[in-house]
Amino acid sequence: MTDAAPELLKAVSGRLQRYIATDKTLGPLAWAIRDGKADYQTVNRYAIRLGELLSKALRREISADNLPDGKMYYNIAERVLGPLLEGNHRMVADAAEAAQNAMNKAAGxxxxxxxxxxxKSRVQGLVEKVSSYETYAEAEWVTQEPVVNFTQSVVDDAIRENVAAQAEAGLRPIVTRIPEAGCCQWCADLAGEYAYPVDRDVYRRHENCRCLVIYDPGKGRLQNAHTKVLYAEAARKDRNARIARVLEIERGLRG
Ligand SMILES: [Zn+2]
Structure with missing residues (x-):
């Protein structure tokens, strides 16, 4: 029996590269990152798009027809999905690193x-999940939304680690979680601004969650006694007012 994995990996990577090279959404985001003009809002959008392109490439190139017994065996998933997820991680980690360095520089x-x-445990989890089904028809969903979710989570990880490092260096980082329009109650409750140490839930996302976690080191740098008072006041306001304020921030960032 011929080994399907190398051909499949080559086909999906090739298609992904073509998508990346020509995608009208990804292009401008990649240029902003390259030029040191990206904030975490941009990096989030870049990650979401990259995740969407990989899931699209997987859907186009892998089907029951080109899998042995019409099934995604573990040893194939490990050598196809594994490296592809690693590739997305690398690209988003590069983008987050470039953006964070540019923002650090701008904030002095x-x-x-x-x-x-x-x-690795998330990659492993997806490899196990996709190979846990009897047929690829049942398994294919694992290569769709969870791939986007995984790719965006690299940004969340980048923020969590940089915020910890900056707090240790004596800065007072503030993380903002922006809800997506029509998000669920769990996400609506999490929307807002958080001073370090940030609750781990702020970085969590359920399936199909496109809420954005962002961090601007310039803001943490500028925080002083006055903003602390504002922060305490904001915390006392009711939940709806907080959400409205965050939506306003999002509109401002979009415009
Ligand atoms: Zn959400």
Whole structure:
């Protein structure tokens, strides 16, 4: 029996590279990152798009027809999905690192960006999940939304690690979680601004969650006694007011 994995990996990577080279959404985001003009909002959008392109390439190139017994065996998933997820991690980690370094520089912070490690247990979890089904028809969903979710989570990891490093260096980082329009109650409750140490839930996302976690080191740098008072006041306001304020921030960032 011929080994399907090398051909499949080559086909999906090739298609992904073509998508990346021509995608009208990804291009401008990649240029902003390259030019040192990206914030975490940009890096999030870049990661989401890259995740979407990989899931599209997987759907186009892998089907029950080109898998032995119409099944995604573990040893194929490990050598096809594994390296592809690693590739997305590398690209998003590069983007987050470049953006964080540019923002540090702009804020006059002499710290080097922390690069997030590959979350091997998440990759392993997806490889196990996709190979746990009897047929690829049942398994294919694992190569779709969870791939986007994984790719965006690299940004969350980058922020979590840089925020920790900056807090240790004596800065007072503030992380903002922006809800997507029509998000669920769990996400609506999490929307807002958080001073370090940030609750781990702020970095969590369920399936199909496109809420954005962002961090601007310039903001942490500028925080002083006055902003602390504002922060305490904001914390006392009711939940709806907080959400409205965050939506306003999002509109401002979009415009
Ligand atoms: Zn959400």
């Amino acid at each position: 912070i002499g710290l080097k960006a922390v690069r997030p490690d590959l979350n």
